[in-house]
Amino acid sequence: MNKIVTLICYNLGLWGILGFFATIILGFLACCANLSSIVFYTALIVFAVIGLTATVICVARGCKKH
Template sequence: MNKILTLLCYNLGLWGILGFFATLILGFLTCCANLPAQVFYISLISFAAIGIIATTICVARGCKKGQ
């Protein structure tokens, strides 16, 4: 259980930092390109979904590796 929690915290922390920078970059790009706000939100939601899926896969692989 401790290994799962450690891997979850590490991966979600990493994706959180990446999400912060992605928010800044995507906000700048959508502002400069005069894109609607929906494009910004859809791209952030897709980034978050990719982060959650990648975290789930990495944690599952990391826990199987130790067995």
């Protein structure tokens, strides 16, 4: 159980930091390219879904290994 929690916290923390930088970069690009807020939020949601999916896959693989 401790290994699962550690892997989840590590992966979500990593994706949280990447998400922070992705928000800044996407916000800058959306502002400069004059994109609508729908495109900006859709890109952030897609990034979040990728991060959650990658976390689930990495935790599942990490828990199978001994």
